[in-house]
Amino acid sequence: MRNTLKIELKKAIHNKYFLITFAIAIFIALWSSVHTFQYMNRIQQYLLLIGNNKNPNHSADSLYNNWMGGQFGSFPTDLYYFILPLIAAFPYGWSYFQERKNGYSKNVICRCGRKNYVLSKYICTFIIGGITVLLPLIMNYIIVACFVPARMPDPCCNIHYAVFGDCMWSNLFYTNPLLYDVCYMILTFVFGGLWATISMMASYFLKNKFAVLLVPYILLIIFHYGIHSLFEWRIYLEASPINYVRGVMVDNISKEWLVFLELFILFIFGFGISCYRGIKDDVY
């Protein structure tokens, strides 16, 4: 199992899809940092202009609402979160499908057994999916922290943070914002990982690589549409992962129970079906 996992991780990191997707994600994170830098420059110029006569409203801008996870009204950030499921799935979500198709899996299963192979593949897909979405966020956080002060968020300025009383972990945000951001990074990692494994699960039902990676994403967009347009008069909670993995309230309020329930469902589907079919199905 350990050896298989090592080989899988090595394969995952040394493939073109991982490198290209990771480069795209890093590029967007850098773009977002530049965007924030320009915004902070404009704010500085404005403060110089108004002098000391007016309230500079310092607490409106802080590291906690200028890094990607806490920001809105910035195109790179919105783009990143919109394509986040694709960024998670592209690096390695296709590999199980590909290996089943070209017969590589048969050779591996002969040597290490089905259970080891499927489990290693699942863990590796999860880790690579999670890392690809997490590392750009950490990089952006560090860069933004270099030029935006980490001022403690003031609940009076909640309109600038878009973290309101009812929001998930809002208490944490106004008492320990760093921990809040770490929690959201972990949430993004877990969602990215689970989403990549959904592509692995889709390998059993779909017939081409494009479909394996894109159909789950299109279904997610349809789900988002259902929540935010079709049933917007009925559902007032944030059920779409595209929005709730962000540390801000984009449209509706997110709740812990709903987020964890959805992640649990993703895990059950991804892990359950992948392992069940992977162990039971004939490889020939």
Next chain:
Amino acid sequence: MMFIKLIRYDLRNGLLRCWKKFLISFCMFTVFCFDLYLNWVNCRLNPADLSLGDYTIFLFRGMREYIPDSSQPFIFPILWMLFYILIFYIVLYYPFQDLNGFGKNILVNSRKRSLWWLSKCVWIIFSVITYFALAWAAAIIFSLTTGTNLSLQINKLQLMMLGVRDVEMVLPIKNFVGLAIILPPLVAISMCLMQLTISLFVKPLYSFLFSISVLLISAYYKSELLLGNYAMLIRLDIWSENGLKSINGIYFSIILGLVSIVIGCIYFCRTDIMNKE
């Protein structure tokens, strides 16, 4: 003659055999129409006042100009994006499936790579037209089923709900109908051709990613240089004086489509196509 045979082959394999994708799209269009119906019921308005024109504008409206603000999140126009994402996905796979399969024999028999490429471009045009025809068909069937009239006149209340402030200055109905029929499919054709050409240079999955990004950036920034803007009827000059000029959208789409075909053709004729994903 060979070109016609190629087109027939592509239409049979890429369009008729993919009927399931188009059927799913048709079901989605019906859901979109139901969405508008539901909106009116929830606003305690009479859905019988809706018309085919209302369903059309609802499908192709897009969103109003977004002005970035630190207290105003960007809520992307999900219905509009979903509509275009579906067609991008439908036309993504077939050319590469064909190139890696039986299409290789066809390519050899046709003796000209450019014919194969042009045939794929024609297939894209037909696919997009079919897709939009299905959208119109779904709107017409839904209108007939719910007893709304088939007129293309747009309800003033609907316009106000979409954020058109000066309802009285709306141009004559035939201008709107002309634009609604021509501009969105034209933009879609040109973007699909661009996606096909880009997928020659990078992997098709990344060209799909690029298409989605173009849609999102178009929704985010109102600019004449971002093609997606012309696919959003609400941003055009038929509603406001500072709207985007529709005629520019038509020219832009045609030019981009032709440029994509030419660049793709030149590149395809010179590149190594063996085992191209």
